[in-house]
Amino acid sequence: xxxxxxxxxxxxxxxxNTIARANRDDFDRHGVGVVNLMSAPGAGKTTLLERxxxxxxxxxxxxxxxxxxxxxxxxxxxxxxxxxVAQLNTGNGFGGECHLDANMVRTALPSLPLxxxxxLVIENVGNLVCPxxxxxxxxxxxxxxxxxxxxxxxxxxxxxxxACELVLINKIxxxxxxxxxxxxxxxxxxxxxxxxxRMLVSARTGEGVDAFREWLTAVPARVxxxx
Amino acid sequence: xxxxxxxxxxxxxxxxNTIARANRDDFDRHGVGVVNLMSAPGAGKTTLLERxxxxxxxxxxxxxxxxxxxxxxxxxxxxxxxxxVAQLNTGNGFGGECHLDANMVRTALPSLPLxxxxxLVIENVGNLVCPxxxxxxxxxxxxxxxxxxxxxxxxxxxxxxxACELVLINKIxxxxxxxxxxxxxxxxxxxxxxxxxRMLVSARTGEGVDAFREWLTAVPARVxxxx
Numbered sequence: 523x524x525x526x527x528x529x530x531x532x533x534x535x536x537x538x539n540t541i542a543r544a545n546r547d548d549f550d551r552h553g554v555g556v557v558n559l560m561s562a563p564g565a566g567k568t569t570l571l572e573r574x575x576x577x578x579x580x581x582x583x584x585x586x587x588x589x590x591x592x593x594x595x596x597x598x599x600x601x602x603x604x605x606x607v608a609q610l611n612t613g614n615g616f617g618g619e620c621h622l623d624a625n626m627v628r629t630a631l632p633s634l635p636l637x638x639x640x641x642l643v644i645e646n647v648g649n650l651v652c653p654x655x656x657x658x659x660x661x662x663x664x665x666x667x668x669x670x671x672x673x674x675x676x677x678x679x680x681x682x683x684x685a686c687e688l689v690l691i692n693k694i695x696x697x698x699x700x701x702x703x704x705x706x707x708x709x710x711x712x713x714x715x716x717x718x719x720r721m722l723v724s725a726r727t728g729e730g731v732d733a734f735r736e737w738l739t740a741v742p743a744r745v746x747x748x749x
Numbered sequence: 750x751x752x753x754x755x756x757x758x759x760x761x762x763x764x765x766n767t768i769a770r771a772n773r774d775d776f777d778r779h780g781v782g783v784v785n786l787m788s789a790p791g792a793g794k795t796t797l798l799e800r801x802x803x804x805x806x807x808x809x810x811x812x813x814x815x816x817x818x819x820x821x822x823x824x825x826x827x828x829x830x831x832x833x834v835a836q837l838n839t840g841n842g843f844g845g846e847c848h849l850d851a852n853m854v855r856t857a858l859p860s861l862p863l864x865x866x867x868x869l870v871i872e873n874v875g876n877l878v879c880p881x882x883x884x885x886x887x888x889x890x891x892x893x894x895x896x897x898x899x900x901x902x903x904x905x906x907x908x909x910x911x912a913c914e915l916v917l918i919n920k921i922x923x924x925x926x927x928x929x930x931x932x933x934x935x936x937x938x939x940x941x942x943x944x945x946x947r948m949l950v951s952a953r954t955g956e957g958v959d960a961f962r963e964w965l966t967a968v969p970a971r972v973x974x975x976x
Binding site for chain 2: 564595668
């Protein structure tokens with residue numbers, strides 16, 4: 523059988539990916555490395571950011587885009603770090619969406635001084651399903667899984683655990699008080715995303731946060747090298 | 750100005766509510782009280798059910814409809830109680846939806862022996878946003894909030910906390926090891942849903958589970974009284 527070569531126009535009709543690419547172009551133009559931080563509600567994204575962004579090297583100027591259904595509680599907390607923080611509420615004008623998409627992020631970009639940033643962290647809405655389905659123009663996706671959520675979560679929400687380049691296993695300070703089995707959690711993680719980078723951390727005690735900060739610090743350099 | 754009386758055809762175009770009403774009619778016909786159990790991922794819905802459904806009075810025959818994106822881990826656990834359990838995966842045929850809707854539930858109903866049940870618990874997909882937007886034909890909605898998620902959750906996900914008739918504050922056995930402030934959590938709950946029924950429970954130690962079991966036991970009677 524003779525096969526003709528078919529050129530696949532990938533995602534040609536996907537408006538989200540088109541806008542994500544436009545976001546990405548803007549980020550590249552300004553030399554900003556961008557991470558999309560995702561987790562279930564209450565897994566500790568904001569507390570981790572408070573810890574990790576405080577103490578970044580002086581040449582890594584960070585900003586945060588906060589995604590929430592309602593309120594600006596996390597943005598208010600992070601603004602204490604004296605870095606640019608913009609709040610994006612999916613409840614106002616976006617129908618109470620349970621995730622950020624590329625268009626929402628694009629709407630918020632004018633609120634951020636991209637030219638003055640090296641690293642932008644986009645903190646997504648707390649949700650283990652839909653955020654994984656929407657690229658927003660990021661360079662890397664990080665997810666936070668708290669040990670309190672149970673070791674079965676990679677198997678129950680495989681897309682989210684597959685979609686990320688780094689998995690932070692948070693709240694390890696609580697392990698002595700839980701029945702959770704971290705080895706099984708990590709085995710379940712490897713079952714859906716074999717060998718994905720992972721760090722055991724405690725936003726509360728600070729354990730493992732230095733390694734996470736180093737990872738974040740390297741994002742702008744990796745982006746620059748790829749450009 | 751003269752006002753004409755306008756008859757509002759409520760939700761006339763909302764297919765979900767139409768199907769929810771059909772589900773409800775089926776539940777009523779069989780005399781089944783139905784609760785929709787919602788929470789963030791890992792808040793402890795299944796463990797609470799394991800505890801509460803074990804030991805129900807003999808005249809309350811319970812069944813469970815398990816909603817998950819993927820897998821049947823929770824259904825497998827609950828089937829050990831020797832009660833009818835049906836699994837509904839939103840990943841197969843439903844596009845990986847992050848919630849249950851009335852049509853998904855309707856699709857699953859033939860898998861359950863409604864005529865032999867007094868109480869049906871529908872365990873929703875772990876998500877604090879979208880499940881609250883979709884009625885499935887239930888008599889009552891219960892949400893579980895773990896103290897590990899932080900006391901700000903009612904303010905950040907107000908629709909979910911407003912949509913329910915009972916809030917279970919779970920994992921209280923961990924309170925000595927957390928910075929969480931339960932009084933502030935309850936104040937935040939009252940800010941979005943004043944006076945809503947609430948119970949402090951620990952699925953792990955069993956604390957408070959008797960009260961939850963009694964609440965569940967009363968659901969079929971309340972439904973019968975209303976019919």
